Amino acid sequence: MKKIFKEIIKHPRAVILSFFLMIGISVFFYPRISVNYNINDYLPEDSDSTLALDKMNSEYDEPIPNARIMIKNVSINETLAYIDKIENIKGVDSINWLDDIVDLKKPLDTYDKNLIDNYYKNKNALINVSIDEEKTISATKEIRKIIGENNNMTGSAVNTAVATESTVSEIRIITIVGVMFMIFALILTTESFIEPLIVVIGLFSAVIINAGTNIIFGEISFVTNAAGNVLQLAVSLDYSVFILHRYKEEKKKYKQHLKAMDEALNNSFSSIISSASTTIIGFLALCFMRFGIGRDLGLALAKGITISLVTVFTLTPVLILYMDKLIEKTEHRSFVPSFERFGKLVTRHMYVFVAIFVILVIPSYLASNSNSYFYGSSRIFNEETKLGQDTKEIDDVFGKNDNYVLLLPKGELEKEKELSKELKKISEIDTILSYVDTVGETIPSEFLDKDIEEKFNSKDYTRMIISVKADFEGEKTTKLIEKIQSKISKYYKNDYHLVGEGISTDDLRKTITEDMKVVNIIAIVAVFIVLLLTEKSISIPVILVLAIETAIFINLSIPYFMSSTVFYISYLIISTIQLGATVDYAILFTERYCETRKIYNKKEAIIETIKSSTVSILTSASTLTVVGFLLGKLSSHGILSQLGYFLGFGTSISLIIVLFVLPGLLSIFDKIIQKTSKDLDFKEVV
Template identity: 60%
Template structure:
């Protein structure tokens, strides 16, 4: 490695030119990366609902209803006028209302009340709208302009459009505030006014290169777009700080700055690489998820940390050599205390806190696995947002509703009629629009005009649009999906397709829950293996992984004890992120303890270790905590907000355990950790 580092410090212009070219290319590429905000698009291609949507897209021009529009205090003629206006919006392929189910020229009193009230209740009309995926944002804006703010909209198309528009602005705001706060933290924890700016320049180069290189994926998820850059900033911040501090130490022993930098790089390589590798592995574990947001985020974050490592070992040495005189010129005394007193306090209280830690392990583990979950997108926007208010208003008048589409072969209208009748026996089914229900089983296709026929029958299938009185997710919804699938299988064994938001959420639930165990086990096993190889100890990896895993369990148990439902996707992702991002603190602490232990007693080693690593751990942990809470407080997207709060609270849990529990564990198991030591 020394030969490689010598080459770097002796060819600074070549290194700067290379990184400048890559930086410019990635900066230009960044705007061309598309972001997908629809969670259902990340279901496996083999899931039943995904296959159903693909078949429907091939057989019919329009998709399935993905939006609902409620018009308040309107007559039937007024509702029809609104319907026609919405139908004319570019991107709207279909609008379904009461007139598609019954003959509205007849008195409503003569019709089935449950069918009527599915679409028209107390002079409020509820329209089902199908919006093309690639035109959602503009179509939703145009529909909103037609109906005005006094009326309401909801549905996956609306959620996705709102998320796309709002999240972009929120992430810009979070990024600006994060940079300001990170700069403030670095100014407090470093000893030069110039050092924070140099660190941020290096981080900025790595982040832009990572963000721009996401173009290789073609498209990234909204989670990756929102959290990727700021997570890379928080997690890889300490690599650059550590290198600068090592360089300053080496300069005291070596007058030649290039030689001092090479020495600093050689001394830093093992610790920075082991820290970076555990983080990369924690993120790569997300790639095991069948739900594709996991691989999307995992690959982007792992790539980002690798790019940060390359930047630290290649670009930062050159940048530091060009700017070290400014670091010297603007040096100032440390604003941080020595923390020796804090180390003594920790030593006095660490055993009682360890006892609390041991007591918490089992209940927190059990509680973290007993949470109530949201799986889909129906609860993403809270009641403080316009969309959340609209959902609440629609549900209060019409109750929770959804629309499923069932495709079956069109050969036998008699079988279709039997199927329809059995589906209507389900208590949640309020109406069915199909060929046999709307036209009649005995009417030949040739009697219908092409426009009407194309909505009901394709060349191979007939479709049933099923209105159901249930939410987009929950036990009742999932049971209904299972019942409809069982009935369809009874009549058309292996030759039917069912789609709808509730159906996709059911498949999403099955997908993400099956991902949990394997993702966590692989992340733990991989991190354990890296620690085993780098520490050459069995006891130490067990201690470090147990410490951070317990911090994760405590973090994820908080919603259970507070009786709050959480998004399963956030729950699944944070486990790998918290492990990958905060195990570094435990590695740093244990490595310094072993170093101090070679020349000190166990007590002194604990106190001196805390004094030595406190600033580094607080800097990195403080940044990660702040970024988490920023995302949690600013984002109106429920999933991103919850992920941010999990990150902030989880980092605090990890910091607490590393600073108060890990010292006790190292102290007690010192004999297993230290093969040889000079003092007892």
């Protein structure tokens, strides 16, 4: 790498022009990247619900209802007038209401009251609408204009529309505030007013290039779009700070600034590569999830950290050398105190901290695995939001409701009739719309209205639209799905397809629960191997992974002790992100300890390590913590908000363990570290 670094330093203009070109290309492509807010789209292609949905879309033009609209205090005729207006909106594929089931010319009291109450109750009308996924935002806006703010709408299509619009504006605020805090932290922890500017230019260049090059994926998930950029900023911040600090150290030894920078790059290369490699590997572990959001986020973040790494060793050194005189002219006294006293305090009580750490390991592990979870998107907007309030009002009047679509092989009318009778015995099933229920098995299809025929029958399949009184997810919903599947299998074995929001969510539950075990094991093993190779030690990887994994256990146990429900997607993603992002602090601390331990005895080495590394660790950790809490506080999207809080608390816990517990672990295992590490020669200095 020495030759490469020399060439980079010798050709600063070429480096800057190259980055200008890459930034220009990225800015051009960034607006052209589409963002997907539909969680169910990230189910594996071979999952039952994905295969069933593909089959239904290929056989039928009319999709499953994905929005529920409640019009208050209306008559039957007024409801029909609303339906006429909604039907004319571009993006509305179909509408299902009472007039599809009964003859409204007859008095309603001649029909089963339970049937009527599913659609019209206490002068409130509940309309089921199918909205085209590509026109979700425009269609929901038009529907809202027609029904007004006093009426209510909910459903997966509405979730997607609200998430799309709110997330964009919220992330803009989070990014601005996060960057402002990062600049503030850099001003406090650097010794020149120009140094923060250099770091910010380098970081933003890497983030813009990464954001624009996401065009290679064609489409990115809402999680990647919302959290990817700010995570890249916060995680890669310490690489730039480390280069700056190292350069200033080398300047004291060499008068020639080019020589000082060359030495700084060479001497910091292994430490930064070690930290970045564990982070990249941690993010790449997400790619082993069958659930597509993990792969989407993992690839984008791994690419982002790689770009940040390249930027740190190319653009950042060039900027430092260009602005070297300005750095010297704008130098100021350090705004942060010496951490020597803090080092002595930690050293005095480090074994107590280790004892507390050991006590917490098993309970936090058990608690972190005992949380209750949400798996789908039905709870992402709480009752403090308009959508959450709308959902509650609809549920209060009409109860929880979902629609399942069952595809059956066409041509066995008697079997279909028997199955329909069996399904109606299930108490949670409200209504069934099907060919045999609406028309009857005795009337030939050629005598039917074409619209009715196409609604139920395709070339090879017939379908039943099953309305159920059930939430989109939960233990009761899982049991209901199993009960329905059991009834269908009695007649059709596995020759059927079942589609619906609840079905997809249940598939999601099965998929990402399996992912958890795989991703965690891969992440831990991969990070361990990287540390084994970069640190050339057997014991150091064990100590560092144990420290950070315990921080993860403690973080994920917080919801359990607070009796709150966790979005499993957030739970799954944060365990890998926290490992990949915060193990850097442990690496930096340990490498400093090993350096100082060659000169000082154990206690003095720990004090010196805390004194020299705390500023760098605090700069990165405080930024990541603030970004996390900003995401948690400002995002109305439940999954992103919870991911943010996990990130904020997780980074703080990792920081505490690195600064308070790791010193004691390094001291206790000092001799073992020396014996199990290559080229480590610790000295006992009196």
